[in-house]
Amino acid sequence: MVHLEHVTLHAGATTLVHDVSLEVAAGSWCTIIGPNGAGKTSLVAALAGLRTLTRGTVRVDGQRLDQIRERERARLVAYVPQHPEIPVGMSVQEYVSLGRVAIHGVLRAPSRRDRDAVSDVVERLELGGFRDRDGASLSGGERQRMVLARALAQSTKVVVLDEPITGLDVRHQMEMLEMLKKEVAECGLTVVATLHDLTLAGLFTDRLVLLDRGEVRRDGTAHDVIRSEELAESYGTRLRVVTVDGSDVVVPVRAREDRP
Template sequence: MSSSPALRLHDVGVAYDGRQVLRDVTLDLPAGEWLGLIGPNGSGKSTLLRSMAGLVRHSGTVELQDGRRPQATDLSLMPQTPELPPGMTVIEYVLLGRTAHLGWLQSESRSDRQIATSVLRRLGMASFAERTVLRLSGGEAQRVVIARALAQQAPVLLLDEPTSALDLGHQVEVLELVDELRREDGLTVVAAMHDLSVAARYSHRLALLDHGALMAQGTPQEVLEPGLLSSIYGHPLRVHTLDGHLVVLPAPRRGGAGRPRPDGGGAHAWRQESDTHRSDLLWTR
C-alpha cells in the first residue's frame, strides 16, 4: 500500500435545499487502501461517495495525487440503487463500464468485451451474459452492477453498500474478489458498509460519519470504540475479538438496559457519557 494519497478530500461539504448533509470532511486515501465508511442511516455515507465521484455539487476540494479533479477513468462508483434498463442484456450492461474509455461515437472493441466477460466469469456470472437484466434476482442484479464497476478498471473503486442484497456466501465471494483486485492491481477501495464487523474485517481504516460530520477515522481497533459507537448508534454496543477479527454486537438487555428511559439511562447514558470525551476520539493517521 502506497503512502502517497490516490485521492485527497479537503473540507468537503454538501447542502440540499439549504440543509447541510455533509460538513467539512477531510480525508487522504493512500493508493491500495481499503477505507470503510460507517455510520447510521442518513449519516452522509452515500453523499460522500457521490461527492468523490463528482455527481453532486459540493464545497471544498476532491483531487487526485497530481492535483487534478477526478475524471470518469479515475473513479468508478457502484450506487446503492442503480437503474437497470429494460431490454438490456447483462453483457451490454457490464460493457457500460467501458464507456469512460471510449472516444466520441466509438463503439466497444473486442478487448472491451473480453474485459467485461472476464469480470463476469470471476463473479460466477458468465452464464448470465445474454440474459436481460430485469430477469435477474436481487442478488444476481447486485453482482452484475459490481461487474460493471469493476469493468471500468478505474484505480479508485467507490462502493455503496455493495453486498446488501447478497446472501452470506456471495457476500464473501464479492468482497474477497474486490480485495484480491486491490492487492494485485493496487486498487483503492472506498466502501460504505452497514455491517461494522464486515467493515472491520476488510478495511485498513474506518471513517465514522454522523449527521454529515466525520466523527472518527483510524484503524478498526481505534474507531470501533464501544462508548463512541453506542453514542452514535443510540444503542449500547459491545466489541469482541473472534479468531483475530473484531465483531460488533448489541449489548444484551438486562432489566430494560439499553432502552431509553426517562431517567437518562440506557442508550441516552452512553450518549451523555460519550459527549463528554468525544473530542478525545477524533483520531487521524
C-alpha cells in the same frame, strides 16, 4: 490517491456533509461507517464527483474532479450506487459493457480491447454463465456482481461503492467482499465503500471512518474505530465488541430493563 479537503455539501438549507477532509492511499480499502442519515451516501457521491460541493475539493490521482469533463472523471473513478437501476431487457454483457463507454467514447463502438476487458471481468466475477441473460432477471447476489463488474470494466484506479452488500444473504455478502478484496490485493485497486455491517467492515477493510451528522467522528484502523467510545455514541445504542478467532465482532446489546 483520493484527497478530500474541507468538503461541505448542502441540500437546500440542510447540511449533509460538513468540513470533511480525508486521504485514501493507493491500493487500500477505506470504509465509511455511520448511522442512517450520517451523510455517507452524499459523501461517496461527492467522492465520485457526482455532487456539486458547497465548499472544498475532491482530488483523485491529483486531478480536481470538478475541473475535468465527465468522461475523464469516469476514467479515474467508478461508482456503484446503493440502488443501481437495472434496465429491463438489457443483457448482462451489454450492461457490463456500459463500463467501457468512457474509454471508447459514446459515438464509437467498443474495440476489441474493450470487448476483451468486458469478457475478462465477466469471467473474473463468475458471470460467464449469465452473459446473455436479462440483467433484470438475475437474483440479488448476481445482480450486485453484475454492477460491480460494470464498475471494474471501467478500469479505473478508484472504485467507490455505496452499500454494495445491502439485501444479500451472508454467503453472498462474504463472496462480494472477497471479490473486492482480491481486486485490491491483486490489482492495486483503491476502494472507498460505505457499509452498514460493522463486523464485516472490520473484517475486510484497512481503515474505518466513522461519520456522524455529516462530520468525521473517528478515523483509524478497524480495530481502533470499532472499539472506540464514539461508535456506540454515534449509533445511539449499546454495542459490545467480542473477539472471535482473532476478529472483532460487533454485537448489539439490549438494555436489561428492555428484556422481557
